[in-house]
């Protein structure tokens with residue numbers, strides 16, 4: 001049985017404190033050392049900076065409490081995704097990825113993995129299971145997909161993939177462990193960009209892989225050690241600090257997003273809106289079944305590029321920036337990166353501002369659109 005997320009959040013805040021001796025610092029020390037004192041047999045807790053670091057270990061301990069699974073920290077979300085794919089795939093195998101997910105995962109697969117003899121196939125997140133999973137070795141899911149916010153049934157897909165002998169990886173970046181539990185739904189590996197809500201302050205890039213499968217965990221750890229894709233101690237320290245407030249930030253962000261989505265739905269300047277928490281959203285029933293929260297991302301389609309840009313720039317409380325999940329709300333037109341969305345499609349990331357002024361600000365920008 002999975003632990004209540006609120007219990008997990010409380011445990012997280014006292015994880016370090018439980019193991020302290022008199023005089024130890026309560027806050028996590030930032031240990032930045034490539035060398036560790038290692039006379040005789042190399043059997044110490046830390047050996048060399050590419051292999052171990054006490055600050056990463058503390059971070060991974062926190063992440064493991066959130067995921068209810070062993071975790072491996074990486075210097076970015078893409079480094080975590082690369083680790084999961086390189087640790088599971090070999091030449092001659094087949095990888096299925098979403099055609100409408102995060103575009104850099106597609107680039108990694110089509111520009112690099114395919115050149116190493118991996119067959120890469122793509123399907124849209126909506127209808128991802130159509131065609132089945134026979135002959136597919138690794139299935140990579142992103143639900144809700146970034147940026148379109150379509151969903152697929154993680155539990156049903158993971159069960160089908162397992163029955164065919166394959167491995168399921170879920171990119172849980174848009175939801176965090178407080179919003180969705182892919183391992184509990186049957187996934188083998190979870191990957192996340194902790195650059196987003198887990199870091200939360202837009203001052204660090206990080207990522208992690210979580211898995212309860214001992215062999216997969218060892219492969220991911222070997223990949224990090226051998227490829228050298230290691231986080232800096234400073235970045236690990238910042239993420240550790242961010243995780244301590246993730247639950248309270250995520251709660252505020254999801255609640256505000258629900259209020260904002262309900263208010264903007266039906267505004268005359270909004271042609272279409274996607275938010276899994278809206279009763280009118282095509283994915284709402286599935287979202288209720290598989291997600292604990294409905295997230296902080298809203299997809300807004302305005303009339304055209306000019307209206308979308310005018311909305312973003314006129315809003316005092318929106319940072320016009322790529323990435324999402326920060327304490328400050330932000331927005332961007334995703335077509336500028338080549339995503340298959342309308343010219344006027346805006347991905348809105350709801351931050352931690354109190355909802356009333358934020359909503360007033362967004363409404364007045366929308367009201368002023370010609």
Ligand SMILES: *Cc1c(COP(=O)(O)O)cnc(C)c1O
Nearest residue numbers: 076077078102146173193195206
């Ligand atoms: C941002 C993002 C990534 C990549 O994360 P980085 O930390 O930028 O490397 C991967 N997947 C999704 C869904 C993302 O939004």
